[in-house]
Structures are given as structure tokens and as C-alpha cells.
Amino acid sequence: MIQQKVDASDTFNHSWAEYKVGFNDSNGNYWLGNDLLSQLTMTQRSYTLMIELQYSRYVGLGMYQYSSFVVLPESSNYRLEVSGYSGTSRDDGLSPHTGMMFTTFDRDNDQWSSGNCAAYYGGGFWYSGCGSAFSSGNSDNFLWATYTLASIRMFLRCP
Numbered sequence: 001m002i003q004q005k006v007d008a009s010d011t012f013n014h015s016w017a018e019y020k021v022g023f024n025d026s027n028g029n030y031w032l033g034n035d036l037l038s039q040l041t042m043t044q045r046s047y048t049l050m051i052e053l054q055y056s057r058y059v060g061l062g063m064y065q066y067s068s069f070v071v072l073p074e075s076s077n078y079r080l081e082v083s084g085y086s087g088t089s090r091d092d093g094l095s096p097h098t099g100m101m102f103t104t105f106d107r108d109n110d111q112w113s114s115g116n117c118a119a120y121y122g123g124g125f126w127y128s129g130c131g132s133a134f135s136s137g138n139s140d141n142f143l144w145a146t147y148t149l150a151s152i153r154m155f156l157r158c159p
Contacts, residue, residue: 002037002049003154004030013122016107020074034071034078034102040156041070047156049082051094054151063088066095069156077101077109080126100126 005012006028014023014031022033041047049069053062067084079101085092101109102124108116110127117130 038071052153097126
């Protein structure tokens with residue numbers, strides 16, 4: 001499990017240092033940690049990334065799969081390499097962020113020239129701008145593609 005966000009009790013508005021080592025809360029909200037994520041995906045480059053999204057109780061569940069998912073080490077600001085999308089939606093929320101560095105409120109690596117996406121929306125992510133997909137923002141801005149999310153699980157699967 002890389003990430004699990006089951007409710008809005010944790011906004012995932014954590015520092016670079018916290019995303020580096022990972023965090024969790026008693027409600028089940030969880031981030032594995034960027035160091036471990038990089039070590040896993042750099043060592044075993046054949047992981048598939050699976051993402052389960054609960055859009056809302058009215059819209060339903062979305063499934064996303066990426067056949068290639070790599071997070072480079074901290075020396076590259078945890079740059080994301082992702083490709084090979086398939087899923088239940090035509091909206092591929094993560095591929096537009098490939099090549100992006102990880103951004104937190106205290107480390108701005110996004111491409112938004114007017115500010116810091118993580119500081120503005122509240123949550124660390126591989127922002128290419130401040131739209132499309134960010135799975136760790138606050139409850140008002142917890143988005144994937146064009147949907148507000150109720151929950152998300154991101155996990156790795158070995159082939």
C-alpha cells in the first residue's frame with residue numbers, strides 16, 4: 001500500500017520530511033514514505049501501480065492501472081515516471097504528471113509560476129500544475145481528474 005485516504009480527518013498537508021519517511025493516523029489514512037517508495041520501484045522496476053477511487057456514494061468506484069511506475073530518489077526530488085494507463089475511465093489522472101518532482105508546502109517543485117500547489121491545495125503530490133490529479137489534498141480539493149473523491153487507495157502489484 002502506497003496511500004490510503006479514507007476520510008478527511010487527515011488532509012495530508014505534511015512536510016517534505018514527513019512525506020519522506022511516511023505517516024499514518026488512527027483512522028487508516030496512510031502514506032508509505034517517498035524514500036521507501038523510491039527504493040521499491042527503483043529496485044524492482046516491474047511493479048504495476050493500482051489505484052482504486054471512490055468518487056462519491058452517488059458516482060461509484062473507479063479503477064486505474066499503470067503498467068510502469070517508478071519514483072526516483074530524493075536527489076531528483078522523487079521525480080515520477082509513470083506510463084501504460086488502463087482503467088475504467090477515459091480520464092487518465094496520473095500520466096500528465098510524469099516527469100514531475102514531488103511538491104509539499106515547504107518544498108515547491110511544481111510548475112505553477114504563481115505559487116505552490118501543495119501550499120494552496122493542502123497536500124503533497126507530483127504536480128504538473130494545480131489541476132488534474134492530486135490524491136492528498138483537503139476534503140474540498142481532494143480530486144482525481146474532474147471528480148471529488150470520497151476515498152483513494154494506491155498500491156503496488158508485482159507482475
